[in-house]
Amino acid sequence: DGPSNSTGYTVTDTIPADLNNAATTTAGCSIAAGTLSCTGGPLAVGASTTIALTGTAAADATSIVNTADVTGNEPDPNPANNTDSITTTVTPEVDLAVVKSGPEGVDAGDAISYTITVTNNGPSDSSGWTLTDPVPAQVVDPATTTAGCSVTGGTLSCTGGPLLVGASATVTVSGTVAANATGSIANTATVTGNEPDPNPDNNQSTATTVISEDVDLALSKTGPATVDAGDTVSYTITVTNDGPSDSSGWTVTDTVPAGLTGASSPTSGCSVTAGTLSCTGGPLAVGASTTITLTGTAAEGISSITNTATVTGNEPDPNPGNNSDSVTTSVTGTPGLTIVKKQNGPATVKAGESVEYTITVTNTGTTTYTAADPATFTDDLSDLLDDARYNQDAEATSGTVDYEEPVLSWSGALAPGQSATITFSITTNARPFGDLKLLNTVVSTSPGSNCAPGSTDTQCTTKGKVDVRDKDKDKDTKRAQRMKEAPAA
Numbered sequence: 001d002g003p004s005n006s007t008g009y010t011v012t013d014t015i016p017a018d019l020n021n022a023a024t025t026t027a028g029c030s031i032a033a034g035t036l037s038c039t040g041g042p043l044a045v046g047a048s049t050t051i052a053l054t055g056t057a058a059a060d061a062t063s064i065v066n067t068a069d070v071t072g073n074e075p076d077p078n079p080a081n082n083t084d085s086i087t088t089t090v091t092p093e094v095d096l097a098v099v100k101s102g103p104e105g106v107d108a109g110d111a112i113s114y115t116i117t118v119t120n121n122g123p124s125d126s127s128g129w130t131l132t133d134p135v136p137a138q139v140v141d142p143a144t145t146t147a148g149c150s151v152t153g154g155t156l157s158c159t160g161g162p163l164l165v166g167a168s169a170t171v172t173v174s175g176t177v178a179a180n181a182t183g184s185i186a187n188t189a190t191v192t193g194n195e196p197d198p199n200p201d202n203n204q205s206t207a208t209t210v211i212s213e214d215v216d217l218a219l220s221k222t223g224p225a226t227v228d229a230g231d232t233v234s235y236t237i238t239v240t241n242d243g244p245s246d247s248s249g250w251t252v253t254d255t256v257p258a259g260l261t262g263a264s265s266p267t268s269g270c271s272v273t274a275g276t277l278s279c280t281g282g283p284l285a286v287g288a289s290t291t292i293t294l295t296g297t298a299a300e301g302i303s304s305i306t307n308t309a310t311v312t313g314n315e316p317d318p319n320p321g322n323n324s325d326s327v328t329t330s331v332t333g334t335p336g337l338t339i340v341k342k343q344n345g346p347a348t349v350k351a352g353e354s355v356e357y358t359i360t361v362t363n364t365g366t367t368t369y370t371a372a373d374p375a376t377f378t379d380d381l382s383d384l385l386d387d388a389r390y391n392q393d394a395e396a397t398s399g400t401v402d403y404e405e406p407v408l409s410w411s412g413a414l415a416p417g418q419s420a421t422i423t424f425s426i427t428t429n430a431r432p433f434g435d436l437k438l439l440n441t442v443v444s445t446s447p448g449s450n451c452a453p454g455s456t457d458t459q460c461t462t463k464g465k466v467d468v469r470d471k472d473k474d475k476d477t478k479r480a481q482r483m484k485e486a487p488a489a
Contacts, residue, residue: 001081006074007073014067015034015066022036022055036068064088069082091196092195093124093197094194094195095121095197096163096203099116102187102207104210107243107245107318108178108179108180108213116170116173120168121165121166122165122166124195128193130159131191134155135156139176139177144172144174179285181245190203190204215243216322217322217323218311219239221325223235226330230448231298236291238289239281241285242286246286250313251311253278255308256272256294257306259298259299261297267279267293300334301334310323332367336363336365337364337365337375338362339359339450341357341460341462347465350428350469351429355427359410359421359422361377361412361419362418365448366416367447370413374412375414376409376446378409380440381406381408386434387429390403394424401422401424410422433466436466439463442461
């Protein structure tokens with residue numbers, strides 16, 4: 001500013017702590033030990049020269065105060081203007097980025113876990129941030145163990161404190177994929193900071209997980225270890241959904257073995273056709289079971305019955321090893337029950353006389369009739385009672401005999417070769433009369449019986465008659481005889 005030309009000068013500038021990476025490109029200037037130093041040559045009155053100083057505002061800076069001083073070779077009459085300062089307000093900017101990761105695939109019903117990473121890409125330190133993540137409906141029971149985070153109303157919310165440039169914070173959230181979930185799960189997390197963010201494009205991140213709808217259907221089959229030939233055999237088939245997804249439907253097939261005759265199933269959705277049990281079922285939730293029953297009769301002349309059932313589902317099954325099960329039942333013995341009924345005394349009896357009957361029941365097979373599964377017969381006396389009355393005197397050498405008009409019945413345990421004898425009597429009527437026929441048939445539904453319903457075995461039936469001759473009838477008979485023998489007139 002004069003009044004004389006300057007022969008030279010020196011400028012110094014202590015670099016403030018909030019200015020990083022200070023640099024200059026001005027000739028005669030250098031930076032050493034945190035100070036800018038410049039020396040300049042002659043400077044005429046009214047002339048100027050310019051020095052440039054650059055740097056980066058520190059991440060935690062709020063303002064930068066920078067002061068420069070000049071001194072000349074000559075005396076300076078006005079030192080007050082040899083120093084100047086500038087204050088620069090620093091507006092912080094924080095580029096917060098979020099990255100969310102999770103599994104590429106998951107089975108419905110399985111656990112699922114996500115990791116969310118919040119990173120401060122600068123240029124300023126973050127004084128705090130907030131993360132939100134609406135958990136998709138396919139994820140049930142969401143939870144987090146990360147400090148500062150909670151899940152409320154199906155939304156993960158996190159608040160975080162200071163985060164230096166380059167630093168990261170990690171959040172985890174977990175839950176269980178719904179058993180009926182299908183398709184895929186898209187889960188998006190969003191971060192916002194206390195400071196302006198120069199790059200909002202990286203403030204959201206989505207993890208997409210494909211749901212595998214696997215259903216592990218398990219089948220178990222149970223049945224008796226041993227049966228007698230001719231006995232009824234009953235099998236129970238249980239289908240269970242072991243997950244992880246709900247089953248939309250399933251099919252059970254069971255090829256009925258030749259040793260099981262008359263196979264049938266009372267279970268809804270099941271039928272036996274051409275020797276195969278086929279069952280179709282609808283939805284089956286995870287953990288649920290359904291039961292199927294198959295029954296038949298153990299054939300004679302075989303030693304065992306092996307029966308296998310298999311289930312298949314509409315969805316892929318991750319564990320096909322438990323889709324089938326077999327039961328082997330040993331077949332022992334051959335049932336045989338021979339019943340012989342006799343009318344004791346003459347076949348024709350007079351009116352008013354008593355008639356005794358004997359029924360002999362013999363186990364002629366190799367199977368034991370037990371108290372729990374006894375030999376039985378019934379004897380309907382209806383065709384006797386039109387000409388007679390029952391004397392209420394039935395007795396049995398073993399077993400139990402009962403009478404509930406007009407049916408006499410017996411049941412009892414019989415070992416192979418063992419017999420039981422049942423006796424009872426009737427008294428014929430003097431008058432009135434019925435058909436004068438004492439017809440009576442024993443019927444037994446026990447396996448191996450010779451007197452099964454519809455049997456034509458004559459040992460099961462007695463045939464008697466009632467003779468109703470009296471004096472009047474004798475006189476009429478003699479008169480007819482005399483008329484027949486008299487010579488014609």
